[in-house]
Amino acid sequence: MPEGHVLHRLADDLTAAFAGRQVAVSSPQGRFASEALLLDGRRVERARAVGKHLFVEFDDERVIHIHLGLIGRMTVEAPHPVVGQVRLRIATPEHVADLRGPQGCRLTGPEAERTMIARLGPDPLDPCAEPARALDRLSRSHRPLAAVLLDQSVLAGVGNVYRAEVLFRLGLDPLAPADGVSPATWQRIWADLVALMAEGKRLGRIDTVRPEHTPKAMGRPPRVDDHGGEVYVYRRAGEPCLVCGAAVRQRDLAGRNLFWCPACQQGR
Missing domain, CATH: 3.20.190.10 (MutM-like, N-terminal)
Structure with missing residues (x-):
């Protein structure tokens, strides 16, 4: 989607x-x-x-x-x-x-x-959005953080790719309860989504890897996928994490495929 x-x-x-x-x-x-x-x-x-x-x-x-x-x-x-x-x-x-x-x-x-x-939550691409509205809804949910981030009544516009990638980039456990997210952590999530999605809009594709993890920097082949762009964990189940080398995991969560690195993503 x-x-x-x-x-x-x-x-x-x-x-x-x-x-x-x-x-x-x-x-x-x-x-x-x-x-x-x-x-x-x-x-x-x-x-x-x-x-x-x-x-x-x-x-x-x-x-x-x-x-x-x-x-x-x-x-x-x-x-x-x-x-x-x-x-x-x-x-x-x-x-x-x-x-x-x-x-x-x-x-x-x-x-x-x-x-x-x-009915929608704040949109990271809306310069007038109020991210505090999303934090309020997060703080009242004991569902896994990764599930709540896909709830469009909490956060509008974020899909499976950005969900997986922002949690990896910030080292956050996707299965931790949403109500455990601190205001400081939420501000980091929001700021990263704003930057990533603005770049996605500009380029017309999703790129989430930092400069040191690009194919050129790492001497690896570029990713081949119909979504385009370079990512850390999305659709990389079983492949080595670009940061630590552990195998990227995949599981179903609320009817959607969740991808994450169990070694890098232990924060809350």
Whole structure:
């Protein structure tokens, strides 16, 4: 599932291409056809991302709410014929945005948008976010820290990759109870997520290794994975830790794969 940096980058691309422009809106696949008719010819105000949710706002106070889910994808490109099952197309003579395979795509309004956002925790890519809200929710949960970090009502936009990597980078035991996290430790988690996710948005991929652990610095082959980028533990089960050499572990935690180094991650 795309993590928050992907949605923020997409929101910027949509805003750059369509904000202030009258657009043609269609549903080549047909599953958003009646809604598309209501938007066709309207002006886009902006696109914005909050966590893993994308909102495209129009001048008549209608809003398209999109959640990409596991297989959804949206692209902004030069005009071209429709290819494949396109749920939604937004177009001008200069650009087309095509949405395929989303978990959700619905037409709503500003009040519903505000309600949805209010249910989410703070987003590390939001400069106005209030990280103390997340600490308050962490402090009231005895679930494992790694499980709580994926709860979007606690922290918006963080997915499995950033969850695993930030806990490794800070040497934190992923199975320790969330209510044992101190304010100082939480500030370290938040600051690292802000930096990592901002870099992910800028580059369009997730890189989490420090300079001394890059392939060039260590004389090792680069990572080959469809997520791209260099990481410490994510999808590296059974491989040696880049820092200590211990085998990276993997287990199921609340229905998601958790990756961690048992030697490096003993802190709380």
